Amino acid sequence: MSDNENKGILIYAQLSRDFNLLDVVSELASEAQKLSQKLNGENVSAVLLTDGTNIENIKENLKNSGFDKVYILKNEKFSEYSTDIYSKVILDLIKEIKPSIMLFGATTQGRDLAPVIAASLNTGLTADCTKLDINEKGQLAATRPTFGGNLMATILCKNYPQMATVRPKVLQIENVQIKDTEFIEKNIELNDIYSRTKIIEFVKTIQETGITLNDADIIVAGGKGVKNESGFNKLKELAALLNGVVGATRGAVDMGLADSSMQVGQTGKTVCPKLYIAVGISGAIQHQVGMCGSKKIIAINNDENAPIFNIADVGIVGDLNLIIPELINELKNRG
């Protein structure tokens, strides 16, 4: 494994629609530095695609992220995401610089791009990882939940580059070593690349408070125990009073009580708020993997044996239909 020509770690530095770097890029950069130390200090690079907007600002942010090199690929068509165009352009760069490891955030875009690139390179991809490491043979050991979240599997890839997507907010940013980052700007010609898709409309999944589930400090999440729409409306009222947002279990989404964009868990979003209030949620492992990083967890459930109480900082055993209105009243009385 060690005598292959692939060297270094490449990270896809995804930009938001307003041309800022996503937080997951810093998380991946910090993790890549740790991996690089176990690979005798191999280079950590990033690639980003831009139409040219906000470049100086992006460079300023990336300068402190610990990258050795940043490839800034420019074309005005990069303003809108396209699977065909983005994957082909990143693929060309991978063929040119031959990284040993390529990492993406497990965002909607990362989850779309990474498999297309992996398939084109005939290499493997470990999706939705929660932990990365380098084993004694210098291979990427990528860990992710499997069998419905009941087991953690560590997966090795025998082809190069070894690819993985990593969930946002699961990696801690630690002691980033500031480097003298080299920025390589390239104008990309798209002559023979065309996109089979076109963006017609961009629908933001932002709730009434204007805060996304990923950015919220406080999440009030409802499960099947909430039972009906009026119960969920109470959760919305509570969330609004706390300046938070409403999340949901897959159970609640399946019942039609909440939109799938609100789902927290293995097949939903990974969240790390300061406070997570789990209401009428049993605490299945598939839900826990998406919210167990919350700083404080309050669980409200009428079954004292519900697994959610095993990870809760504060557990309230009782009927949510009594407890939630009381909480709302208390907050209203306090103004």
Ligand SMILES: Cc1cc2nc3c(=O)[nH]c(=O)nc-3n(C[C@H](O)[C@H](O)[C@H](O)COP(=O)(O)OP(=O)(O)OC[C@H]3O[C@@H](n4cnc5c(N)ncnc54)[C@H](O)[C@@H]3O)c2cc1C
């Ligand atoms: C591959 C796979 C992926 C999955 N991905 C996800 C995922 O991303 N997110 C996710 O959430 N789930 C996911 N699931 C489903 C998961 O296994 C559980 O089925 C789901 O989380 C259960 O949702 P729940 O807690 O709302 O429902 P339940 O397990 O039915 O729990 C409802 C809880 O409400 C309590 N309750 C009932 N009435 C009251 C009341 N009046 N007052 C107080 N408490 C009350 C009950 O005691 C119970 O504990 C996945 C499953 C699989 C197999």
